Amino acid sequence: MNMQEHDFATAPVQIKELADLVRFSLRVRPEHRADMAAALAMELPQKVGDRAGFATGETLCLGPDEWLILTTEPAALVDAAREAYARLPHSLTEISDREITLRLTGPQVLDLLATGCPRDIEALAEGRAVRTVFDSATVVLWRDGPAEFRMDIWRSFAPHVRSLLAQAEAELIAGL
Template sequence: MTNQKHQFDASPVVVEDLAPALRLSLRVKPAHRETLGRALGLDLPTRVGSRAAANGAEALCLGPDEWLIVAPEGTDLASPARAAYADAPHSLVDISDREITLRLSGPAVLDLLAACCPRNIAAMPVGAAARTVFDSATVILWRDGPTDFRMDVWRSFAPHVRSLLTQVRTEIAAGL
């Protein structure tokens, strides 16, 4: 679902806000990863940048003991995590209000991202995700398809990122 509040509709790239979601920052020691994953009903991948999905939720491995979990708003993952705490000590923090998610799609999306991101986005496989920077803002970039990305950006950096996206989209459109 998308929230059309901030949609820019000029091709070759469409930028739109996605609906709010539950976002959880999870830290758990590798020895307890499987136990907590079972309690959450979600595989917690072990390779940095890999994702897993189940029951409408997604888990992204950000580090050896760090995951970002995204699920539809209203999903209760805190209760099963609390119930498993004795067997799998962990830190689970709701960061839902900290970030927004933008969908970036279209034939020139790789050019748009390359303008402000030092990472080789074209080499990022579909289905992967990564923590990176977009200009000076730390973002999580999810590659959902060959020309379809999601970008999680801190709410406080959103105006700056939106401004850059608009500027680069204008430059790309002028060059086509």
């Protein structure tokens, strides 16, 4: 069976680009984290790699003073941040156009990711996310389930990463 005849519904991995998301980078001093979280009406996890949901989105701690925020209500977030700025200096930058997100799923998704990521992907707990590299591209890897991941990639690196993923996927399919 060649790749054109392969039933991709039963493929070892599925790769799908998700709709564009509204994303923000938030930088605030660690000592202001809790107050900023209250001002924005969301949890800002303290530990790198921890995620938290809120009414209109999700946050991810990327560093001691850095969070990624995904939201369906960007205007409300910007208004709350603007209101808090005088007492809680911070940087809130919309980065929606910078990245794309791929959903990677399937029984061999760990093998697929291992082809370009030096991390022990299996050790990444469900519900966590990390900034890492895939080949030479910086990515954010979200583990949503045992065989379900999201990968945020800068648009400029997306063709390179997609090419590597397609090659690895073809190798996995050929091994069926």
